[in-house]
Amino acid sequence: MTITEVSKKFNLSQDTLRYYERIGLIPTVNRNKSGVRDYTEDDCRWVEFIKCMRNAGLPIEVLIEYVALFQQGDETIEGRKELLVEQREQLVTRIEDMKKTLERLDYKIEKYDQSVVKKEKELKKLQD
Known part of the structure; x- marks a missing residue:
């Protein structure tokens, strides 16, 4: 696949x-005879993995470390796992914080909705 397609x-x-x-987040992509990047399925899997991890909030530095460990081979499996476990714990904490924020927003919105309904009832009484 070309870079445009990817x-x-x-x-x-x-x-x-x-x-x-x-920066080494995805392995060096092969190029065709014209020098145009030619992404393989493996390259695309890396892109998908990195995008997913970035969307989850993992820092680029952590992902660079992960990819570097991966490229060193199977002797780094435990290190890669530890890195992912740490990031998972941080993600769980962020999700919990976001849930609390969402609950607070919902509460505030509900209060505003109640206020609007109250105002509408008061206006209706005045019009009657």
Whole structure:
């Protein structure tokens, strides 16, 4: 796949894909005879993984470390697992915080809705 196709498939800019490759978040993408990037299915799986992890809020530095460990081979499996477990714990905490924020927003919105209904009832009484 070309960079244009991958960009559309994953809804990432071409600049972002080039950046991810430059900093080592995705392995170096092979190029065709014309020098155009030619993404393989493996490359696309990396792009999908990185996009998913970034959407979850994992820092680029952590992902660079993960990819570097992955490239070192099976002797780093435990290190990769520990890194992912740490990130999972942080994500769970962020989700809990976001749930609390959502509950607070819902509460505030409900209060405003009640206020609007009260005002409408008062106006209706005045009109009667």
